[in-house]
Amino acid sequence: MAERPFHTLSGGEAQRLMLARGMAAAPDLLLVDEPTAQLDGRTARAVDAALSRLAEPGVIVVVATHDARTAAVCDEVVDLGGWVP
Numbered sequence: 001m002a003e004r005p006f007h008t009l010s011g012g013e014a015q016r017l018m019l020a021r022g023m024a025a026a027p028d029l030l031l032v033d034e035p036t037a038q039l040d041g042r043t044a045r046a047v048d049a050a051l052s053r054l055a056e057p058g059v060i061v062v063v064a065t066h067d068a069r070t071a072a073v074c075d076e077v078v079d080l081g082g083w084v085p
Contacts, residue, residue, distance in 0.1 A: 011038045019047065023054055030054065032063045036070050048073045 006014065015038060022030055035051065036044035044067065052073050055061040063074060071077050 012040075012043065015039070016043070016047070019050075023050065028058065029060045029062070032061065034065055034067075035063060036065065036067045044069065 006017070009017065015035070019032065019035055022032070032051065035047050039047060048070050051061055051063065051070075055075065063070060065071055
């Protein structure tokens, strides 16, 4: 897949590629918007696990999500209203 142009990737593939690029940059702060949207359950769990591993001392991961499973793996949750786990 490394040789494929970005525009030929599926939505889920493109989403995972952008997340991987962000993680590879070794940021101190990573902002992630709906990281598991459009993903099947198995892939969503893998993304959640990767984000959990990234969130270590010195690294802050902020996730905006409607996915209760993703919210459940976060250390802290800020409910902006309307979301029920």
